[in-house]
Amino acid sequence: MNINSLHIKVSLSVAAAALFVVIVSSQFFYQRSYENSFSDSERSVQQLLETVQATAAIAAYVGNRELAQQVVSGLTQNDIVVGAKITANNEVIGQNGKTADSKKNPLIAIVLHAPFDEKEIVGELAVAPNIPLIALRARDSAMATAMGLAAQAAVVALLVLILVYWMMTRPLSHLSGRLHRITPGDGSRLDVHSLHRGDEIGLLAGDINALLHTVEKMLEEERQLRHRDELLETRFRGIFEDSSAGIFLVRDQGTLVTANPAFFRLTGLNENHPAEHIDDNIIARVFLDQEQAESLIQLALASGRPHSADLRIRTENNEGVRWAHCIFSQAGNAQQGATVEGVMYDVTQRKRSEDRIRELAEKDSLTGLSNRQAAEMALAELMQQAPKSGCEFAIMMIDLDRFKFINDTYGHDAGDKVLYTVAQRLRKLVRESDVVARLGGDEFLLLLNHAGNIEMVERIARKILDAQQIPIDVQPGVLEKVGMSIGIALYPDHGDNPLSLRKHADQAMYAVKRQGKNNYAIYRPEGLSAVGEEAAE
Numbered sequence: 001m002n003i004n005s006l007h008i009k010v011s012l013s014v015a016a017a018a019l020f021v022v023i024v025s026s027q028f029f030y031q032r033s034y035e036n037s038f039s040d041s042e043r044s045v046q047q048l049l050e051t052v053q054a055t056a057a058i059a060a061y062v063g064n065r066e067l068a069q070q071v072v073s074g075l076t077q078n079d080i081v082v083g084a085k086i087t088a089n090n091e092v093i094g095q096n097g098k099t100a101d102s103k104k105n106p107l108i109a110i111v112l113h114a115p116f117d118e119k120e121i122v123g124e125l126a127v128a129p130n131i132p133l134i135a136l137r138a139r140d141s142a143m144a145t146a147m148g149l150a151a152q153a154a155v156v157a158l159l160v161l162i163l164v165y166w167m168m169t170r171p172l173s174h175l176s177g178r179l180h181r182i183t184p185g186d187g188s189r190l191d192v193h194s195l196h197r198g199d200e201i202g203l204l205a206g207d208i209n210a211l212l213h214t215v216e217k218m219l220e221e222e223r224q225l226r227h228r229d230e231l232l233e234t235r236f237r238g239i240f241e242d243s244s245a246g247i248f249l250v251r252d253q254g255t256l257v258t259a260n261p262a263f264f265r266l267t268g269l270n271e272n273h274p275a276e277h278i279d280d281n282i283i284a285r286v287f288l289d290q291e292q293a294e295s296l297i298q299l300a301l302a303s304g305r306p307h308s309a310d311l312r313i314r315t316e317n318n319e320g321v322r323w324a325h326c327i328f329s330q331a332g333n334a335q336q337g338a339t340v341e342g343v344m345y346d347v348t349q350r351k352r353s354e355d356r357i358r359e360l361a362e363k364d365s366l367t368g369l370s371n372r373q374a375a376e377m378a379l380a381e382l383m384q385q386a387p388k389s390g391c392e393f394a395i396m397m398i399d400l401d402r403f404k405f406i407n408d409t410y411g412h413d414a415g416d417k418v419l420y421t422v423a424q425r426l427r428k429l430v431r432e433s434d435v436v437a438r439l440g441g442d443e444f445l446l447l448l449n450h451a452g453n454i455e456m457v458e459r460i461a462r463k464i465l466d467a468q469q470i471p472i473d474v475q476p477g478v479l480e481k482v483g484m485s486i487g488i489a490l491y492p493d494h495g496d497n498p499l500s501l502r503k504h505a506d507q508a509m510y511a512v513k514r515q516g517k518n519n520y521a522i523y524r525p526e527g528l529s530a531v532g533e534e535a536a537e
Contacts, residue, residue, distance in 0.1 A: 018157030037138030060123030068094025401483030483518030
């Protein structure tokens with residue numbers, strides 16, 4: 001038995017209420033019944049006295065003791081009277097039983113009047129009632145009344161309990177049990193008995209059914225949303241996992257949050273042990289252009305917009321430089337922490353193709369030197385940087401002597417060999433930062449960076465001329481020497497723009513040709529002197 005069940009609680013409550021009512025009502029009605037019974041017994045004694053009053057008055061009026069004794073004897077025959085006496089002229093003329101007046105047995109007396117004169121008092125009739133008997137009968141009557149009330153209250157309580165159980169507890173227990181067997185979302189509903197269609201139990205069942213319907217609808221919507229989320233998650237996970245682009249998340253300090261397999265393939269990091277990279281600065285480990293990558297990340301966080309660039313990435317096993325096009329965009333808010341999403345595509349082949357195209361566009365196919373276009377771009381860029389850096393540089397215009405003779409005499413292959421050999425000698429005689437270009441035919445150009453010292457420029461010119469004294473094998477067994485006419489102009493002394501510098505270097509070179517070739521001259525507006533001196537316009 002479950003003491004917490006509604007039926008037990010109602011039963012105990014009704015029993016307690018009934019017991020309280022029985023105790024209070026029994027106490028009240030017992031007292032009332034006792035007092036009424038006692039009063040009835042006293043009235044009976046009073047009526048008994050009034051019955052024999054006339055006879056007692058005659059006995060007292062004539063002083064007939066015999067008659068008086070018969071009256072008191074008759075009175076004591078009643079069980080509610082224990083004693084009686086008749087007094088006439090202050091004298092007892094008849095007495096029987098206990099007549100002593102006391103608190104326990106008070107006397108009940110009536111005045112005796114003369115038979116012929118109502119105003120004349122001839123004596124007194126007094127009786128002693130049987131108080132214990134009267135009290136006993138009053139208690140019995142009161143107890144019977146109290147017991148009847150208790151029985152009636154018990155019957156009423158039982159009926160109330162049965163009705164409450166049948167009309168409330170039992171239907172509620174049925175609803176509770178049925179509700180416990182229902183799984184939300186299975187379509188089950190509570191059945192309502194016809195007796196309860198319009199009462200509170202019916203309304204409760206209806207509300208529960210409505211709630212079950214709402215819950216079922218919400219569960220169905222949640223199920224559909226979960227299904228869509230699973231589909232989207234599967235789709236995006238597939239995109240994330242199978243994408244050929246490397247996708248990764250990093251915090252602003254450069255620590256890796258997560259990455260897809262393509263990222264590990266591109267970077268060469270160990271995908272099977274991603275925890276090794278959690279505390280590392282992944283930007284420093286992956287990118288050769290670390291500062292540029294970190295700058296893009298900070299720009300993406302500050303602006304909230306994507307920023308991209310082609311960056312070099314580190315490679316394993318000396319595979320050479322690899323390039324990746326990287327797009328950085330903000331992936332988290334301030335509450336979630338500063339997080340950046342990176343997407344990287346391997347553009348190594350594209351960069352190599354671009355470099356090859358650029359090389360083909362800027363390199364001379366025969367000698368491998370820069371061509372005219374590349375030389376002009378290098379000169380313009382050097383002139384833009386010179387004012388900022390404060391550096392000076394020199395330009396040399398070179399034209400080969402006897403090249404036309406060799407080319408016409410021995411053929412184009414011999415001429416090509418001469419051009420290639422001269423190009424290699426020039427490239428070896430200058431620094432890596434200097435520019436060596438073939439402008440076309442047998443014309444060459446040198447850009448000597450940081451060459452503001454005239455003595456240094458002249459030393460280089462003499463070294464170039466000395467190197468050409470070595471004969472060139474133009475054909476098997478045939479050696480030929482090639483001379484050079486070199487014109488030199490200095491920035492900013494001889495020009496502040498590319499056109500003027502090239503023009504003045506050309507003038508110095510043609511001046512050398514006019515004076516015998518195979519020499520060098522530095523541009524000088526005033527006049528032209530011998531080797532090592534400046535050439536006039």
